[in-house]
Amino acid sequence: MYEAFLDAANLGVLSLEPPGWGAVLLRGFVASLEIAFGSYALGLLIGLMGATGKLYGGEVARDLWEIYTTVVRAVPELVLILLLYYAGTDGINKLLALWGYDPVDINGLLAGIIVLGIVQGAYSTEVFRGAIKAIPSGQIEAAKAYGMPSFMILRRITIPAMLPHALPGLANLWMIATKDTALLAVVGFTELTLATRQAAGATKAYMTFFLAAGLLYLLVSFVSGIVFKILERRYRRGIAGPA
């Protein structure tokens, strides 16, 4: 049916079979999604550590997290990606050489996930910090009074209680994560945007490919909008809405 639609609309270049570039585009799309999921998950982990570190950590930890979030949020993602991408792969190979191993070729997917995850982590640190601060302090004090160890407090009280406050910010961050994957095109990783440009350059059908890629990105943002709406409804049960 897809092919029939393409024939009717004279969009043969988007065909999934080799003369068309549809498969290349879809492969790029999958790579983009993998990086978005991976870096988002890593960012959430870093963010949770950062927020607890900033709120409950010692003085040194608090200052170090502050430096991390300030620097990452002040430098353009593109520059950070270049710096971390080159410095990271170079640093790992230097370390390996120091221990007498041969240099390795670092997987572009993994490098992309780590680099974008570090960027995401700085933003989610701030989201989580604000959400945790919105929890009435009595709830955490009560958990402490029951003798819960701090990790259990985090798991049972802090995370469930802050989620409704954090969800709008987290939804925003997910949208940023999906769109930031496009920046990896600049370091030569074939995700959706670079695949689109390659296909467009080869066939000269620039508008067709860029619009098709735009539709794929919109699809992601549309679906995630619905998912986050459902999540928010679920986690805001029992909380009065805005007046």
Add this chain to the structure above:
Amino acid sequence: MTIATETVTPNTDAERQGIFRPHRIVLALIAVALVVYIVYSMRWDWIADYQGQLIAGLWRTLGMLFSSAIVGFFFAILLGVVQVTGPRPLAWLANAFCSVIRGTPLLLQLWLLYYGVGSLFAQYPEIRQSFLWPYLRQAWPYGFAALTISFAAYEGEVMRGAFAGVPRGELEAARAYGMGPITMFRRIWLPRAVQRALPTLNGETVLQLKATPLVATITVVDLYGVISKVRQSTFLTYEPLLLLAAVYMILTALLVLVFRYFENRIPTKL
């Protein structure tokens, strides 16, 4: 304003003692050592050779930032007004425009404009012969257009909330004074909405600053473009990027300071 002061207010006695805590002095010493190491052990002789280009690039970056933010803000006001008061189809269109732009990566929009629309323009002899062609052949109009559209869409969403959030009573009071719709918009609605949107404007402008290096991918030689050229011709990996990161950090800090100054000057009694 209350939010900003709350986050700055130290919440423990220890923090109140400021930067002269022992661990902060250690951190500062480490930072100084790092800077000294970077300055002395890395190569910085290329800065002198590229000084003129670097400064020109910086101006182009700033020009891109401010021109697109100012024009974009103007369109954002239109988008906001239309979404709140416009006739249903227009409001829907404006809303769809914001969602589409906010749902796709800026890099893709930029390449769509430059490679896609740019190649369409070239096919029409009418456009090739028009007075606009010398501009449309260059890259910067596409970069400017993409940045402006993006800023307008993001800020338009904010302005929609700001226009909708102006208290009914103030608008009713204006009408009761006999103001016409245009006077009311000019004197009450617009200033009050801009005032409400101002705190977000700071964040949006910083985001816009961080988006400007993308125009280098369509051959606009902004600061990032100059740095890329330096990296290609000197084979240095880190030094140019570190300088670039430092410049962007300084620019961000300046933007935040300027906006804070203006925010403090606007009386808020909300």
